[in-house]
Amino acid sequence: MVFINILDKWLPWLAAVIACGTVSCALAAAPLTVVTEEFAPYSYVERGEVSGYSTEVVRAALGRAGIDYEIQIYPWARALQMATARPNVLIYSIVRTPQRENQFHWIATIAPRNVYLYKLAARQDIQTHTLADLKPYRIAANRGDVVEEQLHQLGLTADLSAKDVFSLQKLVAGRVDLMVATELSINNLCLRANVSCALLERGMQMPEISGYYVAASLGTPAATVQRLRQAFTQLHNSDAMRHIADKYGIQPLK
Structure with a gap:
């Protein structure tokens, strides 16, 4: 009886393998x-x-x-x-x-991907035109994101969060100096965080990857x-x- 139950369980899978011709093809349907x-x-x-x-x-x-x-x-x-x-x-x-x-x-x-650095518009002390200008600043990034990887490669300081919305909140609170975002994503982040995008100013574009x-x-x-x-x-x-x-x-x- 146990043997019959085992057959009932595995026969459909075996039939799929036979119909397909290989085990890998059957697994492809997973x-x-x-x-x-x-x-x-x-x-x-x-x-x-x-x-x-x-x-x-x-x-x-x-x-x-x-x-x-x-x-x-x-x-x-x-x-x-x-x-x-x-x-x-x-x-x-x-x-x-x-x-x-x-x-x-x-x-x-x-x-396509085009990302920029954003700061608070009121932070006129932050002036960035080249990658070398970024050295003194704390830049927000998602943990595990390519931005974190890129900042480390450039020798820059990354302040990590689990989500972009947390990075925006840090920026508004003055806990970081800059954050990286696309023009489309920053508008949506402002909506989610209930922050006016008028408070932000777009800066230089980050190198393309x-x-x-x-x-x-x-x-x-x-x-x-x-x-x-x-x-x-x-x-x-x-x-x-x-x-x-x-x-x-x-x-x-x-």
Whole structure:
């Protein structure tokens, strides 16, 4: 009787393997855990649902790929840890760097990235025109974010928080001198933190690294990675990507 129960449990899986031809193909159908951070307008929670530009792009591609998934928002450091340690994890919007190159299967770029330094407009004592000018200042960054990595590489002081909104609150309170954000994200941060963006002043642009990407954990089956890449290629070649970008005021990919 026990043997029959075991057969009942495993026969569907064995049938899937036989139909597909390989074990790896059967594993490719496993649902994906999709992770990101609170980063409006790219990803945010609205009426209990994860939404935003990047989220809509990812949902559209996963729909084309026919892959089951669940999207969750976490502090960036936790999302990054999950994507580097677990199989079948997809992460977005992640910046591609040489340090991260071998840590993921890079699927596709989904948005350009242009970030700037922001300060309180009243802080006329802060004048920054070159990277060398940043040396004396405390600059807010998300823990685990590429900004933290970049600041350390430049020999600058990073003041770490779990979320961008905490960095903005530190800036307004005078606990940090500068923070890094995109023009779109700073407007959304001000809304969430109930801070007037008129209090802020945009400064110099940070050196470019790459655009925002979608990446899969190394433990993700090759068949799944291939299906995802094909789906994103199809999406990029359609009008759907441009329509989503227009909806959120995002500069479309070239």
